[in-house]
Amino acid sequence: MLTKEKVLEALRDVKDPEINRSLVELNMIRDIQIEGTTISLTVVLTISGCPLKAKIEDDVVSALKALGAEEVKLQFGAMTDEERAALSAQLRGNQTHNMTPGKTPLLNPILDKDSATTFIAITSGKGGVGKSTVTVNLAVALARLGKKVGIIDADIYGFSVPDMMNIDQRPTVIGETILPVEKQNVKVMSMGFFVEDNAPVIWRGPMLGKMLRNFFTEVHWGEELDYLLLDLPPGTGDMALDVHTMIPQSMEIVVTTPHPTAAFVAARAGAMAKRTGHEILGVVENMAWYEAKDGSKEYVFGRGGGAKLAETLTCDLLAQIPLGQPENHPSEPDYSPSVYKQDSPIGQIYLDMAKRVAQKCETQA
Incomplete structure (x- = not known):
């Protein structure tokens, strides 16, 4: 009955x-x-x-x-508005007991020193090397391994993660609480969700830092994440410095192309990480080669940049990723224009890289 x-x-x-x-x-x-x-x-x-x-x-x-x-x-x-306010308070409630007195309470205390979340900042010396592509595909690959993963699109001037993952949904806002959008089993928060019609963001450094902090203090990430990836803006400017200051426990992956100049510039981003006490997980060489139909490799942007950078920064070369367009179609469920399928050759490279990253993080933890 x-x-x-x-x-x-x-x-x-x-x-x-x-x-x-x-x-x-x-x-x-x-x-x-x-x-x-x-x-x-x-x-x-x-x-x-x-x-x-x-x-x-x-x-x-x-x-x-x-x-x-x-x-x-x-x-x-x-x-009702009152019920939403109560729910927002409920989501925040009882999560501040381990915070230092006087600090701003966190929705999910992932920034606390006792948090089990591993922060991985993806950085580069210059734009156009595929840093965001690496971020998105590494996040999806980690999720395919069964990890709980989030992305903060911290490249606030050049946000691209929502478009790369084909996210047209806005985050749900409950009172003062923001819920990240989930795609491909990855939770995403980006400045792109709050900008109309791809409008430019004309802000100075302090405002950008405040927005980044809001991504931590006002976003409810749900159950504790295993990994939170931060897609940093290129270079060593205000936003990169804010991340280094705000998350002293974060580790870094430096993305470059094989071109010697790109690797030379990327070394600055790696040097900044070291000077601020952050550990470098490794280097990713993107656009490493182009594989022709006959199976031969054409090194369009030169050779050796990734290995040279890894040597300079005294770290591992995590992966060399060739040029290639993901074979996705808009009619497919969970269509994401920049995410490689798991069974594709490049998808397998990202999966192998995710395994290496997870192993290195878990060993160091």
């Missing part, structure tokens, strides 16, 4: 996909009515235009039919 108690118990395992908490725990299940094998109920969403409404509906219906319901009549509502 179906009862309200059994319905609630069945829905305890159904989670809000953005918050990753039970709908029952979040008090989102209301007005349960049972007539024989028909269950009627209301799900109160965080916002009226919740982008994952369809998934919530599918999960609720599946859970109740597995319980024995033959028909599920589901209605949707939206939280």
